[in-house]
Amino acid sequence: MFDVYKIRKDFPMLDDKNGTRKVPIYLDNAATTFKPYSVIEATSKYYLEDSANAHRGDYDLAFKVDTEVDRCRANVAKFLNANKTEIVFTSGCSMSMNLVAYGYGVKHLKAGDEILLTEAEHASNVLPWFKVAEMTGAIIKYIPLTQEGRLTSENLKKVMTKNTKVVSVAQVTNVLGFINDIKSLAKIAHEGGAILVCDAAQSAPHIKIDVKDLDCDFLAFSGHKMCGPTGIGVLYGKFDLLKKVEPFMTGGGDNARFDMCGNVAYLEPPAKFEAGTMNLAGIYGLDAAITYLSKIGMDNIEKYEEELHDYAISKLKTIDNLIIYNPTADTGIITVNVKGVFAQDEASYLNSKNICVRSGEHCAKLLKDVLKTVATVRISLYFYNTKEEIDALYEALKNGGNFLDAYFS
Amino acid sequence: MPISLDANMMREIIMDHYSHPLNKHVPNDLTSYESIRMDSDTCIDDITIYLKVENDIISDACFDGVACAISTASTDILCEMIKGKTLKETRYIIEQYENMIFEKDFDENCLDELVAFVNTHKQAARIKCATIGFNGVEELIDKHK
Structure with missing residues (x-):
């Protein structure tokens, strides 16, 4: 039974300490998320009880860390329905995407090859590919979106050519x-001889992922957007493909042996990509985050967020001067503007009402075709948000036109 | 202008300069202007400031770009105020304004409509908005030292 009020007790950031602390109405979960006690404790456990380096198992303590890292990797693998050898620990989604771009893209793409993206991608799934294009002569193309802003299989089919080598898109x-x-996009990419790279930064925290079922070739996400610590992320890659990826960072721990003549024997994936001392406390915390989410159940999380999203939309759409750009979104991201108010001014106003949201501008083409505006306010929900918080947001946005109130209160 | 200015008047000043800025445009004769792009790394504000300086006097000041109400209004008022002023006078206004923003003692007589931003410190996240134009003008006139 999903009980949001019980769940909130797991999060110190949501604890008002018997009324002595102001709990923020946190609706910026697409940026980062709060951490439950279990994650904070797991991270501390590394420093309090298990402080030693991995890969150095000459003594019991170090062996224990090795064993724990191995167990965490298996936990991540299970979460994605992958094999343990296909899970690479990185610093976050950006590093994962860069590893694919530099390690696979730069190594295997050549002039004239095509990389397909969309205009709705996050910078982390655009800028690394710009670098690949710059370094190899490959060409970046964009899969057209529907008027609503959706990516469809039909539109991917239309732009696939014999030169398409990479299709890189966000799952959410x-x-x-x-x-x-x-799943459909990967099938089309594969039929055309391309690989499918999936940016799962906004999906892994919210929906169940089965990489075998999706049949994507690479998949990347961050720990901190799913109740885990900052500075830890994951790259999943099919093992045969990971073998073809160049390590984009080299050093201690990723090679079996080398000599001063330049002969190096790298370890097999994933160790090949994990040079240097990893964020071990982060790995402990990510493991706890995945255990925490799995215990609640990704299906329950998705279902509750959908319910909360629909509740929010039903209330917000009654506000006359509020523009909702994506009322039909499949997840808890709600992008809005109050008519005549610059997004940043509105976000500041909401801040004065103890509500945390993000204002931001978007890639020029996307805004021109889909949003038709320079900047928007993004409200992003997570499973610990409540209907009462949505009510507070509604009350604040109802008077959102008086944004300068915040400045004079 | 006295600081006893009430909140409604301050609000009107900000809204007026935000909705109908007097100096938000790119100058026609770009070659006689010096310019600086102020692209905030923490928010959306991204403005370019243009100054025309002749014999240590600012003969024209304007700006253009994407910006929120606080940054648009504050930059617009500053541009309006410094036209015809010497670099030294401009430096003094900027210094006193920054003193006000950071809650130090300041000379309110020289700030005119800029006192509308006296509440900025209550919303720390807006300090950047209220000073982005001032920092730009300051960088430009510092080149004349």
Whole structure:
């Protein structure tokens, strides 16, 4: 039974300490999320009880850390329905995407090859590919979106050519919150001889992911957007493909042996990509986060967030001067503007009402075709948000036109 | 202008300069202007400031770009105020304004409509908005030292 009020007790950031502390109405979960005690305790456990380096198992303590890292990797693998050898620990989704771009893209793409993205991608899934294009002569193309801003299989089919080598898209887009059908997109990419790279930063925290079912070739996400610590993330890659990826960072711990003549024998994936001392406390925390989410159940999380999203939309759409850009989003991302108010001014006003949201601007083409505005206010929900918080948001946005109130209160 | 200015008047000043800025445009004769792009790394504000300086006097000041109400209004008022002033006078206004923003003693007589931003410190996240134009003008006139 999903009980949001019980769940909230797991989060110190949501504890008002018997009325002595102001709890923020936190609706910026697409940026980062709060952490439950279990994650904070697991992270501390590394420093309090298990402080030693991995890969150095000459003594019991170090062996224990090795064993724990191995167990965490297996936990992540289970969460994604992957094999343990296909899970690479990184610093976050950005590093994961860069590893694919530099390690696979730069190594295997050549002039004239095509990389397909969409105009709704986050910078982390655009800028690394710009670098690949710059370094190899490959060409970036954009899969057209529907008027609503969705990516469809039909539109991917239309732009696939014999030169398409990489299709790199988000499973859930960070501004519009639509779920892309990665399984169909991967099938089309594979039929055309391309790989499918999936940016799961906004999906892994919210929906169940089965990489075998999706059949994506690479998948990347961050720990901190799913109740885990900052500075830890994951790259999943099919093992045969990971073998073809160049390590984009080299050093201690990723090679079996080398000599001064330049002969190096790298370890097999994933160790090949994990040079240097990893964020071990972060790995402990990510493990606890995944255990925590799994215990609640990703299906329950998705179902509750959908319910909360629909509740929010039903209330917000009654506000006359509020523009909702994605009322039909599949996840808890709601992108809005109060008519005549600059997004940043509205976000500041909401801040004065103890509500945390993000204002931001978007890629020029996306805003021109879909949003038709320079900047928007993004409200992003998570499973610990409540209907009462939505009510407070509604009350604040109802008077959102008086944004300068915040400045003079 | 006395600081006893009430909140409604301050609000009107800000809304007026935000909705109908007097100096938000790119100058026609770009070559006789010096400019600086102020692209905030923490928010959306991204403005370019243009100054025309002749014999240590600012003969024209304007700006353009994407910006919120606080940054648009504050930059617009500053541009309006410094036209015809010497670099030294401009420096003094900027210094006193920054003193006000950071809650130090300040000379309110020289700030005119800029006192509308006296409450900025209550919303720390807006300090950047209220000073982005001032920092830009300051950088430009510092080149004349």
